Amino acid sequence: MAKTYTAVKGDTYRKIAAAMMGDPQLAATLADYNGILDLKQIVAGQQLSIPAARDLAPSRAARPRAAAWPAPPTSLQGILDTFGNLLAYVRDDATVDPKWEAQFIVRQPLPYAIPLDWDTSQSVTAVRCHKLLAPLLLQVFEQIAARGLRGTVKTYGGCYVYRPKRNGAKPSTHSWGIAFDLNVRTNQMGTAGDMDPRLVELIESFGFLWGGRWAGRGKDPMHFQYCSGY
Ligand SMILES: [Zn+2]
Numbered sequence: 001m002a003k004t005y006t007a008v009k010g011d012t013y014r015k016i017a018a019a020m021m022g023d024p025q026l027a028a029t030l031a032d033y034n035g036i037l038d039l040k041q042i043v044a045g046q047q048l049s050i051p052a053a054r055d056l057a058p059s060r061a062a063r064p065r066a067a068a069w070p071a072p073p074t075s076l077q078g079i080l081d082t083f084g085n086l087l088a089y090v091r092d093d094a095t096v097d098p099k100w101e102a103q104f105i106v107r108q109p110l111p112y113a114i115p116l117d118w119d120t121s122q123s124v125t126a127v128r129c130h131k132l133l134a135p136l137l138l139q140v141f142e143q144i145a146a147r148g149l150r151g152t153v154k155t156y157g158g159c160y161v162y163r164p165k166r167n168g169a170k171p172s173t174h175s176w177g178i179a180f181d182l183n184v185r186t187n188q189m190g191t192a193g194d195m196d197p198r199l200v201e202l203i204e205s206f207g208f209l210w211g212g213r214w215a216g217r218g219k220d221p222m223h224f225q226y227c228s229g230y
Pocket residue numbers: 174179180181222223224
């Protein structure tokens with residue numbers, strides 16, 4: 001088990017790296033180990049795993065990158081085990097503890113800007129998603145461009161947002177930052193939509209499930225999620 005540390009007010013990655021790893025220069029390594037891209041992103045109460053010296057040796061560059069992201073889970077229990085026990089962070093008033101976002105959600109820059117669905121005069125340049133999926137989402141959007149499919153992504157409709165599932169009381173997969181919506185206006189829930197089948201095939205090849213495969217009122221052609229059975 002890796003050592004953990006709970007950040008307190010005023011902490012920085014430099015301070016924690018100095019105290020817990022003996023070297024403030026390891027601040028970026030510490031943040032990276034916790035899936036955090038932005039060294040300014042730290043809040044009191046945030047739990048950090050402290051890498052052991054043997055995890056850092058001989059050098060990060062020489063260390064083969066094991067599976068860069070987890071396999072898609074196939075049940076709610078699998079989602080909780082893989083991406084964190086969200087239910088433990090939901091408060092009595094149905095809002096979510098800010099520690100949830102601090103611990104699991106990161107900002108992943110996109111390789112190109114995509115118009116924002118609800119205000120196409122604006123573009124998004126990054127997605128907010130689960131830290132374990134950030135490298136996968138980057139690959140997805142890189143591959144969309146590499147395959148010449150950028151034109152099939154007309155708008156971006158969001159990834160992480162804490163919200164109950166629209167057709168029930170359970171939290172949406174967006175609440176884990178493991179789902180994203182595209183081309184929302186023309187792919188409303190319960191409709192066939194107009195998602196390009198080449199885009200669907202590409203995104204599904206990375207392990208995502210397309211909501212356009214669901215039947216009836218639950219059909220959600222704007223939606224891609226990195227799990228099934230939920
Ligand atoms: Zn969605």
